[in-house]
Amino acid sequence: MAISGLDKVVYAVDDTDMAARFWTDFGLAPAKGVLTTVEGAEIEIRPDSDASLPKGLAEGNTAREFIWGAESQADIDAIRAGLECDREVTVDNDGTIHTLDALGYGVGFRVTRRKEIAVEPTGFNAPGNAGRINERGKVYEKATPHRMSHIVLLAPDIEKLKNFYVDRLGFKVTDMYPGRGYFLRAPGSHEHHNLFLLKGGDNIGFHHIAFELRDIHEVFGGGLHMTDKGWETHLGPGRHPLSSCYFWYFKNPCGGAAEYDSDSDYITDGWEPAEWESSPESFAEWAYAEGAARYSGIQTGKT
Numbered sequence: 527m528a529i530s531g532l533d534k535v536v537y538a539v540d541d542t543d544m545a546a547r548f549w550t551d552f553g554l555a556p557a558k559g560v561l562t563t564v565e566g567a568e569i570e571i572r573p574d575s576d577a578s579l580p581k582g583l584a585e586g587n588t589a590r591e592f593i594w595g596a597e598s599q600a601d602i603d604a605i606r607a608g609l610e611c612d613r614e615v616t617v618d619n620d621g622t623i624h625t626l627d628a629l630g631y632g633v634g635f636r637v638t639r640r641k642e643i644a645v646e647p648t649g650f651n652a653p654g655n656a657g658r659i660n661e662r663g664k665v666y667e668k669a670t671p672h673r674m675s676h677i678v679l680l681a682p683d684i685e686k687l688k689n690f691y692v693d694r695l696g697f698k699v700t701d702m703y704p705g706r707g708y709f710l711r712a713p714g715s716h717e718h719h720n721l722f723l724l725k726g727g728d729n730i731g732f733h734h735i736a737f738e739l740r741d742i743h744e745v746f747g748g749g750l751h752m753t754d755k756g757w758e759t760h761l762g763p764g765r766h767p768l769s770s771c772y773f774w775y776f777k778n779p780c781g782g783a784a785e786y787d788s789d790s791d792y793i794t795d796g797w798e799p800a801e802w803e804s805s806p807e808s809f810a811e812w813a814y815a816e817g818a819a820r821y822s823g824i825q826t827g828k829t
């Protein structure tokens with residue numbers, strides 16, 4: 527049952543043109559009715575009048591369904607058999623199975639259509655260790671998201687939802703705020719987390735989605751490009767102590783936020799999960815609340 531990561535997220539929105547513009551500016555590539563990452567994970571935008579989708583658990587525009595990719599048809603068959611015992615599971619024409627998770631979020635599973643594509647690591651120079659010799663550093667005009675790295679769901683009954691993904695689907699806890707937040711990775715993934723469950727009182731609904739970029743330079747290039755295009759920062763740039771990644775979140779007209787991330791921890795079964803106290807400091811080492819701007823001259827703050 528080796529689920530390897532996120533394959534597709536389906537949003538339902540009131541303005542499909544604005545949604546497509548957001549994701550195109552974000553750096554996804556339009557292809558056959560969806561928008562894709564370099565590795566082929568997909569965002570699908572549908573009108574909110576589409577009655578065929580699972581109902582949204584947040585008000586207004588939101589993500590309605592999360593499709594996880596697994597390695598083989600045998601994996602999908604095993605997932606289906608494991609879920610059919612206590613919930614309705616439907617199968618569509620392309621073999622994707624659909625159901626609801628323990629709190630009613632729409633989820634699906636299919637043989638992954640992503641192709642893992644390795645990138646040449648960015649060279650960084652450190653004292654006594656030159657990783658980039660006679661070569662200028664990279665500057666990105668915009669981001670090209672490589673991978674759909676994680677989603678975050680609000681979970682009023684967080685233990686119930688965590689147990690569903692761990693006990694029924696084989697997800698593994700990588701770090702936790704006990705009773706308040708669980709970082710989960712899919713069993714066939716090396717991401718620090720593909721799914722983060724967050725308890726925010728009685729609130730329920732999709733919170734945000736994240737995409738992995740090649741390096742920190744691309745986080746800045748992508749964030750500046752989004753800002754140039756008029757999209758509003760939710761938070762960032764900044765850095766998370768848990769998962770170690772750099773981030774920049776933008777408010778998403780499709781619902782919730784969309785995050786660029788880079789340089790997350792790479793996890794294997796040798797990783798030791800840890801318990802953390804939920805606090806602003808454990809959420810972000812540092813962060814700009816209102817984005818960063820292109821430099822346009824010396825700004826001293828003095829008149």
Ligand SMILES: [Fe+2]
Pocket residue numbers: 676678734735736785
């Ligand atoms: Fe995130």
